[in-house]
Amino acid sequence: MPHFSIEYSANLDSRVDMNALCALISDTILETGLFEVGAVRVRAFRAEAYSVADRLPENGFIDMSFRIGAGRSAEEKQRTGEAIFSAVGAYLAPLFTTPHFALSLEIREIDPDLSWKKNAIHPRLRGK
Numbered sequence: 001m002p003h004f005s006i007e008y009s010a011n012l013d014s015r016v017d018m019n020a021l022c023a024l025i026s027d028t029i030l031e032t033g034l035f036e037v038g039a040v041r042v043r044a045f046r047a048e049a050y051s052v053a054d055r056l057p058e059n060g061f062i063d064m065s066f067r068i069g070a071g072r073s074a075e076e077k078q079r080t081g082e083a084i085f086s087a088v089g090a091y092l093a094p095l096f097t098t099p100h101f102a103l104s105l106e107i108r109e110i111d112p113d114l115s116w117k118k119n120a121i122h123p124r125l126r127g128k
């Protein structure tokens with residue numbers, strides 16, 4: 001599966017709808033045309049313990065990690081990252097109006113020789 005994980009500081013709970021953010025990211029991934037719908041998984045993890053920058057209590061972060069299968073070109077991976085970072089940045093624009101928030105994204109490739117997968121969703125969605 002292409003795995004998209006979000007880690008976020010708990011102080012964003014009241015400021016970001018994480019389910020809506022996951023849906024936005026899923027839609028954006030699929031809009032690239034590079035990933036199958038049955039393969040995409042997006043989830044968010046809340047960090048209860050964290051220390052950000054100068055430790056002001058209002059400091060917060062979202063760090064995003066996208067693990068994808070090997071085989072896509074550098075241009076395709078770049079385009080995917082740009083699309084996701086742009087969509088998420090726009091969604092989170094209110095958080096950038098004060099100097100207390102940091103956003104990051106990394107795309108990594110999964111080693112095909114060191115990964116295993118079994119997916120019962122593909123047969124249901126392929127060909128639709």
Ligand SMILES: O=C(O)C/C(=C\C=C(/O)C(=O)O)C(=O)O
Binds near residue numbers: 002036070118122
């Ligand atoms: O190759 C991978 O592990 C990731 C991937 C697709 C995975 C599936 O289709 C699956 O687990 O069913 C990808 O498109 O990057």
